[in-house]
Amino acid sequence: MSAESTPEPGIPGKDGTSAARHRAPGTEKTRGPRRKGLLIAAWTAAGIVLLGGTGAGYLYFKLNGNIKSVDINQALGSDRPVKVDNGSENILVLGSDSRSGTNKKLGGGTDDGSARSDTAMIVHVYQGHKRASVVSIPRDTLVDRPRCTDTKGVTHDAATGVMFNESYSTGGAACTVKTVESVTGLRMDHYLEVDFAGFEKLIDDLGGVPVTTTKAIKDPQSHLDLKAGTHTLGGRQALGLVRTRHGVGDGSDLGRIQLQQAFIKALVNQVKHLGVLTSPTRLYDLADTATKAVTTDSDLGTVNSLTSFADGLKGISSSHMAMVTMPVEYDPADPNRVIVEKTKARQVWNALKNDRAIPASATKGTATGEARGVITSS
Template identity: 70%
Template structure:
């Protein structure tokens, strides 16, 4: 199945309030979240001697700046940074079993989040970009050097499938007008290993979740999820809300907070062993841009994030509405979205007016940190 034909969220409505559940083919993509950036925090202070060489050898990086060149939004010099965090649904290697299928086709970015670290590095705003958002994709060069012409009216996740990480970054910058300073990517197995390395993450569900597509069954109550069940939670779509990808994003954002609280709870910075174990896991789990492609660079970046706790995260979804031309897609509400992009460019809090009355997915409050 091509990225452009992948079914998406529910039905249209003028105010985003009229929805129905969509039971299309399964989509088994990893929903990686802003917690990936938080997970990299564990690298702080862990790069010395032989440990440096081991951790450095774990890392994979992509020179996105070289591919994209200079035709990009300008960098800001106000001390803030923007990180594009992607989750890929590759079926290669150990991800085939976790993905639940044998499809070895091109990977797609099934989740994208812009993590904006505010000046002073004490707060972060996180903006989720639904994979089913209809966008105009700019011309891209893929990792093999092949040129791909621009395409209008395609799904957002087709950018990664077409041209990899650099094309995803270019598409986000074209959509937002905001420069992405860094890039982080994680896949199925990387997600699972990170959660297991933390000893699991505790969440509370307010209703039963039973989703055969994500293989998750949870009774209402408090649960400590290991990596496999956490993967099921962030992939759950038809088990909550209106059955759309927007509802699944609400679960992911709740999990972000729960994971941030878990990092604070276990105090990784007080234990050298915990710090190293998580650093080893994190460096194996992610792919970064070349600006973060060494332990020294990650240490410098991550050391500035350790003060951002769960209470200092502001998580929203880009303002969208269900597409009246295709009930399985969403389109950006341009005027409201511009309020979000302006806030990121100017390092301001995202105003409540930006997301008021937009399509959301009806899964708010289903999952929370205990």
């Protein structure tokens, strides 16, 4: 189905899934376990803020004081793609893996205070804010990072052929946004980031997230052991699920992304369900956790701004979220890395720029992690 014949924006031709591409023999992943932040709940954290945003007085100031923000617009200046004024929005959602404090216990490793980005998704909200497309960017993608200035005013030289997530460890949020805009040609209107500990507590405060596994998932490296069937995942199990790369599929970052995308839909469904709750204490606890978990761009750095933003997203259900992975292929020189399939990726970016559905042809025949369908919403 072509983009022109797609009846509704945000839903690509057929199911928009990528065709499986099997890895050649002898190219299995051999790297040791990574400590995965993969904290993909920023998308729904905004919705939870909406639920708790009705508090007054000191509650408002308490929530307001929780939010951390970064002034990306000032750091990047005017050398950016032009914003397309068609009623759509692009939000870069990032999962960060800090190696200090509470996150050290969750992620392992040394307490060196460093941070890495382990999940990056471009959320394109279509005009009317009833549908969205989500494009995951594999952290192992080799890209050319542009020269960038971070929010502390430090300028970092450009680099060629580096892993995508190196942008965050080099220059934080600003350099990550700069790299995404360079790769895609799209202006990022907003930035949302969630960390390790915040993700786990958020899921626990939600009362867990119901999912169904179509096959058993066992990965000692992410402390995950799930039989086939229906489960309500607590924070630690959910974190293990979105971290695992060896329990399902081909052991790649791409398979892990497919699990993350499935979990996001289950999480959105759970947040929608919680919209009927009437307990002020429960709603405040969720809002308190969410505002502590997120870092935003400065335009979203207050409860009022974040609540207004979330209010514009609340009409988007999981059934109206099309989820794909940026078209990539395995790097012939290193099977542990992927490179952008530029022709197909351009179809994705052009579709979003023109506020249209991503055509199925954009992801057909590209590399996948062979883990689609392992997780479904309950």
